[in-house]
Amino acid sequence: MYGTRGAGARAAATAVGAALLLAGCSSSGSAGGNGKSRAGTDIAQRPKGTDPYWVDPDGNAARQVAAYRKAGKTAEADRISRIAEQPTGEWLGPENPEAEARGLTRAARQADRTALLVLYDIPHRDCGQFSQGGAADGDAYRAWIEGAARGIGDRRATVILEPDAVLHMVDGCTPDAFHEERYDLLRGAVARLGALPNTRVYLDAGNAGWQQPDQIFRPLQRAGVAQADGFAVNVSNFSSTQDSIAYGKQLSAKVGGKHFVVDTSRNGNGPYTDGDPRERWCNPPGRALGEAPTTRTADPLADAYLWVKRPGESDGTCKGGPKAGDWWPAYALKLAGAGD
Numbered sequence: 001m002y003g004t005r006g007a008g009a010r011a012a013a014t015a016v017g018a019a020l021l022l023a024g025c026s027s028s029g030s031a032g033g034n035g036k037s038r039a040g041t042d043i044a045q046r047p048k049g050t051d052p053y054w055v056d057p058d059g060n061a062a063r064q065v066a067a068y069r070k071a072g073k074t075a076e077a078d079r080i081s082r083i084a085e086q087p088t089g090e091w092l093g094p095e096n097p098e099a100e101a102r103g104l105t106r107a108a109r110q111a112d113r114t115a116l117l118v119l120y121d122i123p124h125r126d127c128g129q130f131s132q133g134g135a136a137d138g139d140a141y142r143a144w145i146e147g148a149a150r151g152i153g154d155r156r157a158t159v160i161l162e163p164d165a166v167l168h169m170v171d172g173c174t175p176d177a178f179h180e181e182r183y184d185l186l187r188g189a190v191a192r193l194g195a196l197p198n199t200r201v202y203l204d205a206g207n208a209g210w211q212q213p214d215q216i217f218r219p220l221q222r223a224g225v226a227q228a229d230g231f232a233v234n235v236s237n238f239s240s241t242q243d244s245i246a247y248g249k250q251l252s253a254k255v256g257g258k259h260f261v262v263d264t265s266r267n268g269n270g271p272y273t274d275g276d277p278r279e280r281w282c283n284p285p286g287r288a289l290g291e292a293p294t295t296r297t298a299d300p301l302a303d304a305y306l307w308v309k310r311p312g313e314s315d316g317t318c319k320g321g322p323k324a325g326d327w328w329p330a331y332a333l334k335l336a337g338a339g340d
Contacts (some may be wrong), residue, residue, distance in 0.1 A: 052295065053108075090118065158306075190227050194197060208239035262299055269288040282319065287335060
């Protein structure tokens, strides 16, 4: 529904470069011994007390900053730095989740931070839209989750589990024939990841724009939210932080007081209200970065504001965008420059 990131584009690079990432992060949290990342930028970690999540010093945004600086485009580089300097979700690819998870969590541990991972490979995901795909069947998905869990091991990680997977069973997007298996797969994933000693698991629970906590709370319960650390709201969406917290609190009251996290990556100007309602979620114009990632939120039930969706990566081939998950510099500049 949201065209959330298909992480395959970075899967091979992350798996192959995992060891190199370790060399790029000093124990003090800087990019390296000379203060530079492999991308050639001064991307450092954020203050741990308010933002414990790992910043990738060599992500798409960091590389774009380096390219703009090399070309003498200082203003553009400064804008994209607003993205590059923040921790964003690392969406594991389908091919080698164990190697990716291991490389990312090792890099985060080397910097004394927590990896923010997004697991998005449920069979029949995205209902055939821009991020269609996912595991071939239930057994393949269980093996994929097992690989991710082995890769994380005892290192610190916060996992956002399966954007849209529960919501699409409620809104009719996912056919009824797949529901029982999906509930079983989600419960199994929550149990396996939740058993890791330093991993927190948040099951995706839709967004405030949907406004149906009465319809989704029982499916969340069937999917294992009671065994999770909580749930995530507004993933890859644009609802305001205020509305997202209100939605999260309503839902929390129905699922045993569970805490939640809010994706604030692109909600600075709230949701888009023009154009075809069926595609307002996909690369909407005029949006802006939201609150920076932090564990200091406006409500005690909200554990963190996170940038789960990676700002500047396309939702899909709509409104002139590249395929889902691809870096889109023009859109990134608009997100980062809104309000200037």
